[in-house]
Every structure is written in C-alpha cells, then in structure tokens.
Amino acid sequence: MTSNKIQRVGVHSNGFHHVSVNGSLYPAKVKSRRLRWDVKPSEMANNTLNPIRAIVDGMKLTPNVDKPMIALSIGDPTVFGNLPTDEAVLQALKGAIDSQKYNGYAPSVGYLKSRQAVSNFYSCPEAPLDAEDVILTSGCSQAIELAISVLCNPGDNILVPCPGFSLYKTLAVSLGIKVKLYNLLPEKSWEIDLQHMESLIDERTSCLIVTNPSNPCGSVFNREHLQKILKVASRHCVPILADEIYSDMVFPGCHCPSIASLSSDVPILSCGGLAKRWLVPGWRMGWILIHDRNEVFGSEIRQGLVKLSQRILGACTIVQGALESILNNTPQSFYNKTISFLKSNSEICFSELSTVPGLNPVMPSGAMYLMVGLDMDHFPDFKNDVDFTERLVTEQSVFCLPASAFEYPNFFRIVVTVPEEMMVEACGRIREFCQLQCVESS
Numbered sequence: 001m002t003s004n005k006i007q008r009v010g011v012h013s014n015g016f017h018h019v020s021v022n023g024s025l026y027p028a029k030v031k032s033r034r035l036r037w038d039v040k041p042s043e044m045a046n047n048t049l050n051p052i053r054a055i056v057d058g059m060k061l062t063p064n065v066d067k068p069m070i071a072l073s074i075g076d077p078t079v080f081g082n083l084p085t086d087e088a089v090l091q092a093l094k095g096a097i098d099s100q101k102y103n104g105y106a107p108s109v110g111y112l113k114s115r116q117a118v119s120n121f122y123s124c125p126e127a128p129l130d131a132e133d134v135i136l137t138s139g140c141s142q143a144i145e146l147a148i149s150v151l152c153n154p155g156d157n158i159l160v161p162c163p164g165f166s167l168y169k170t171l172a173v174s175l176g177i178k179v180k181l182y183n184l185l186p187e188k189s190w191e192i193d194l195q196h197m198e199s200l201i202d203e204r205t206s207c208l209i210v211t212n213p214s215n216p217c218g219s220v221f222n223r224e225h226l227q228k229i230l231k232v233a234s235r236h237c238v239p240i241l242a243d244e245i246y247s248d249m250v251f252p253g254c255h256c257p258s259i260a261s262l263s264s265d266v267p268i269l270s271c272g273g274l275a276k277r278w279l280v281p282g283w284r285m286g287w288i289l290i291h292d293r294n295e296v297f298g299s300e301i302r303q304g305l306v307k308l309s310q311r312i313l314g315a316c317t318i319v320q321g322a323l324e325s326i327l328n329n330t331p332q333s334f335y336n337k338t339i340s341f342l343k344s345n346s347e348i349c350f351s352e353l354s355t356v357p358g359l360n361p362v363m364p365s366g367a368m369y370l371m372v373g374l375d376m377d378h379f380p381d382f383k384n385d386v387d388f389t390e391r392l393v394t395e396q397s398v399f400c401l402p403a404s405a406f407e408y409p410n411f412f413r414i415v416v417t418v419p420e421e422m423m424v425e426a427c428g429r430i431r432e433f434c435q436l437q438c439v440e441s442s
Contacts, residue, residue, distance in 0.1 A: 048174040051166040055405040059390045063397040070418065070426045073401040075215065077279050077368060077417040083341070085279040086334040089326050093283075096321030106317045108309040110136025110287075117324035118287050122272075126261040133290040135305050136315045136323075140245040140286035143271035145171050147241045147288055148207065150304040151269070152177045156206040158241075159197060163371070163406035165215050165243065180205075181407060186362050186373060190219035194228055201236045208238050210259060213246040216406050216413040217371050218346070218364025220256045230259065233266045239296070242270040245286075248335070249277055250366035251343040260291035267296040274319070276368070277335065278326065285319045342368050345416040345423050352427035356434050368417050371403065374410045379437050385410050395436075396429040 056073075063069045077083045096102050109115065115134035123129040137143040144167060152158060154176030160168045162181035169179045182197035184190045197208075210229060212221045221229070233240055242259050250256045260268045273286030290302060346364050353361045358378030364370050374385055382388045385402040389412050393399050403411035416423065 044174050047176070048170060050170050051407065052401070052405040055386060055402060059386060059393075059402075061390065061393050061399065063393055063399075064395055067397040067429070069393075069397045069399065070422055070429070071399045072414045072418060072426055073399045075368070075415055076281055077276065078281065080418055080422070082419045083279050083338065083417055086330050088329045088331065088334075089278055089280065089322075092322035092325035092329065093318065095325065096318050099321065102317040102321035104317065105313055106315075106320055108312075108314050109306055110134070110314055111317075111320050114320040114323040115287075117327050118289075121327045122258075122289060124258075124261055127258060127263075127291055129289060129291075132302075133292075135288040135290070135309055136320060137273075137286040137288060137309070138312065138315050139281075139284040140243070140271050140273035140275060141167060142312075143273065143286040143288045144168065144241070144243060146305055146308045147269040147271055148172055148177065149175065149308050150301055151239060151241070152206045156204050157202070158207040158209060159200055159205060159238075160209050161192065161211055161214070163216050163403055163408035163411070164209070164211060166406060168209055177206075178204075184214075184217060184219070186217075186360075186371070186411075189365065190214060190217040190362065190371075191221065191225055192229060194232060197229075198232045198236070201232075201238060205236070205238055207241050208233055209241045209243060211243040212259065213249060213256060213366035214369075215246065215367055216369050216401075216403065217362070218367045218369040218416075219362075220250050220254050220365040220367075222255065223257055223262065226257065226259050226262050230263050230266050238266075240266055240268045242268050244270050244272050246276055246367040247272060249339060249342070249368070251339060251346075251364075254365045256366060260289070263291065263293055265293050265296075267291065267293045267301075274323075274326065277338075278330065279338065283316065283319050285315050285323065341420075342366075342416055345418070345420060346370055348420065348423055349414055349416060349427055352424070353430065356431050357438065358434055359430075364416075368415060370414045370416055371411050372400075372414060374412065376410055379434075381437060385412055388412070392430065392433055396433045398426050398429050398433075400430075 112131055115136060116131040118134045119129040119131050137146060148171050157178040157180050158172055159182050160179050161184055163184060172179050180200040182200055183193040185193055240259060244258060247258060258270060260270055268291040270289040270291060274283055275281035349370050350361050350363045353359045353372055358375045360373035362371050374388060379388060386404050389400050389402045400412040400414050403413055
C-alpha cells in the first residue's frame with residue numbers, strides 16, 4: 001500500500017470496530033455544531049389545513065342542557081347504530097381472519113385476487129377493467145391523495161368543486177398545488193357552472209376533480225351533464241379525478257353512470273371504496289380505477305401510482321382478503337334498504353324545512369347529505385352561516401355543519417343518516433329556532 005489514504009480499523013474498549021479514513025477515527029472536516037435546539041415542523045406540515053376543523057374549532061359550541069344533542073354534522077353513517085352493515089359483509093371479514101392467510105404484508109398495490117374482484121365488480125363494456133387497472137388503498141382518502149400526487153407537481157393547479165369535499169384542498173395545498181374553485185349551481189340541483197369551470201383552465205391545470213354523487217350537496221349528475229364535463233376536459237386535454245365514493249348511492253328514479261363509461265378520449269382516475277355503500281368507513285378500504293383512454297396515461301402514470309403506493313404498504317390485508325366475498329355476496333336488498341332510508345329521511349328534512357321562512361333546502365338525489373340555503377335578510381341578527389349554526393347549537397342543541405367549511409357561505413349541510421325520529425325532532429327544533437329569530441328581530 002503506497003497511499004496514505006488507507007482504511008484502518010479501530011477497536012474501542014467497548015469492542016466495536018470503527019472504520020477510519022485518512023488515518024483518523026473522525027471526519028477530516030468538522031462541521032459547525034448547533035448552539036441550541038431548533039426543531040420546527042416541515043413546510044408540508046405547516047401547509048396542511050383542514051378547512052372543516054378550521055371553522056368548527058373556532059366555534060363556541062355549548063349545547064342547551066335541557067335538550068339532548070343531535071349532531072347532523074358527522075359524515076359517518078355508523079355513528080347512531082341505525083345503519084349496520086350487512087351480515088354477509090361481517091361473515092366475509094370473519095372468514096378472512098379465520099383463514100390465517102392475510103396476516104402478513106400484501107403487495108403495495110394490493111393482492112392480485114382482491115384487485116381482480118374489484119375490476120370484475122366495476123368493469124363494463126364501455127369502460128372495461130382488469131386487475132392491472134386497480135390500485136387498492138387505505139380508504140378513498142388515500143386513493144385521492146395518490147391520484148393528486150401522481151398527476152400534479154408543485155406550482156400546478158387543480159380544479160375543485162365549490163362547495164366540495166374539503167380534503168381536496170387539504171391534500172393539494174400541502175403538496176404546493178394551487179386550488180381553483182369552480183362553482184356549482186344550487187338553482188340547477190348543484191350542476192357545474194361549466195362556463196366558469198372552463199374559464200379557470202390554464203397551461204398549469206393538471207387535474208379536474210369531479211365528485212358524483214356529491215359531498216356536501218347530495219346531487220347526482222345525469223348523463224348529459226357528464227358528457228358536457230367530458231367535452232370541456234377533452235377540449236383542454238385535462239385528465240379527470242372522479243371521486244365516486246358514493247357511486248350507486250342514488251335515489252330511485254335517478255341514474256348515475258360512471259363518468260369513465262362515457263369517455264372516449266379523456267383519461268380518468270376513479271376513486272372509490274367500501275366506506276359509504278357498505279357502511280364500513282373505519283375498515284379503510286379504497287381503490288383507484290385506472291381508465292386510460294388512447295394510452296394517454298401509458299406506463300408512466302401506472303408506474304407512478306405503484307411507486308407512490310410503496311410509501312406505505314397499502315390497505316388492510318384482512319379486508320383485502322374479505323373483498324371478493326363482500327363484493328360478490330352482499331345482497332341487493334341491503335343496498336336497497338340503505339337507499340330507501342336515505343331517501344325517506346331526505347324527503348322528511350326537505351319537506352319540513354321548505355316551509356320555514358328564510359330556509360331554502362335543495363332536495364338531494366343521492367349520497368347522504370342535504371344542503372340548506374340561508375336567506376340572511378330573514379335573520380338580521382346573524383352575521384353568517386357560522387354564527388347561525390353556532391347559535392342553533394346553543395339554543396336547540398342541533399349541530400349542522402356551516403357550509404363556510406366548504407367555502408360556500410350562507411348554507412349549511414345536514415347529514416341524513418340519523419334515525420328517523422331524530423331527524424323529525426331536529427327539523428322541529430330548527431323550525432322553532434328560525435321562528436324565534438324572526439319574532440325577536442321584528
């Protein structure tokens with residue numbers, strides 16, 4: 001060895017070996033040390049904000065002690081225990097547990113057999129699917145996160161419905177992606193203002209989010225409207241992220257085709273899951289359906305989704321093991337019963353509140369929500385929807401989510417999954433509250 005730059009092995013008294021370079025057991029260049037602790041959250045953490053929490057956490061929510069609380073604000077159909085999942089769903093999960101086959105890690109995109117079950121369930125001649133077109137995720141929320149992450153770079157923008165699910169903005173802003181809100185029209189049952197939406201598109205628009213059926217509106221777009229949305233996306237070559245977690249949760253008489261089944265050239269990432277239709281949101285089973293058209297996504301987007309899925313090891317393996325049985329064995333009567341209940345509760349709520357001066361409910365066509373407009377001229381003592389809903393809790397112990405949480409002021413959202421008698425009681429209290437406000441202000 002002629003060079004002085006040799007490796008030496010030092011043996012310390014503790015018995016550990018340390019490899020040395022340049023004849024020293026320490027780096028040749030000594031870095032300056034920090035003089036004090038200074039640990040701060042990342043920019044991503046600082047940029048992560050849930051608009052619902054931002055609104056609700058700032059409200060003074062002190063219920064009337066003389067009236068039991070009725071929460072019409074929580075988008076979880078299991079809260080009151082009146083909407084249990086089907087026995088076939090429970091048996092599928094028990095079978096997966098008892099089999100002892102699903103206790104280990106699965107591929108990050110999910111078990112092949114489980115992905116095939118999802119593709120078989122949703123495939124149709126107009127939008128065929130195979131297992132390779134399915135990515136299993138930890139709930140629909142992760143599906144949305146992966147879809148946004150694979151399509152968008154920092155500095156890009158996405159188009160998001162207003163009012164719309166707040167998670168889109170939470171995810172996008174934390175990733176350095178700009179959110180542009182396009183308007184929905186309450187007078188047209190929450191159809192998209194297509195002219196407004198198209199005016200927002202520019203060269204950095206990387207994704208159009210379409211939520212159908214809608215949270216928070218409960219609206220369902222018909223075939224013609226979906227085709228118009230596709231024409232805009234096609235004209236500007238913008239892919240669509242379709243949030244279809246409420247797909248098939250539509251009231252009788254309405255039809256809700258998947259937007260992919262109508263697309264001839266627009267590529268679509270459709271996000272869905274078990275949470276709402278099967279009434280098991282806590283099981284955290286979601287999926288992305290890759291509807292590529294004319295190979296626009298090609299292998300790069302698919303590989304991108306695979307890579308992103310590897311950041312965490314995907315959806316719960318036990319639920320994956322139960323998935324084929326859940327999809328194939330849940331009886332149609334279970335779905336019908338759920339839809340019948342949601343429609344009945346929506347009709348009760350709409351009927352009760354339609355006759356209250358100052359309130360303008362919009363009858364939904366699906367999902368599990370109803371939006372109510374506030375004519376603030378009837379309620380001069382309130383500044384806005386947040387003030388209104390806060391006082392509604394204080395005086396009547398009824399909590400509805402102010403639509404400012406969806407960046408749509410002077411509306412509030414009602415969740416229609418509560419037991420029927422509770423819905424009737426809540427609507428009666430809201431009526432009484434509004435009547436008292438009108439008397440006090442006159």
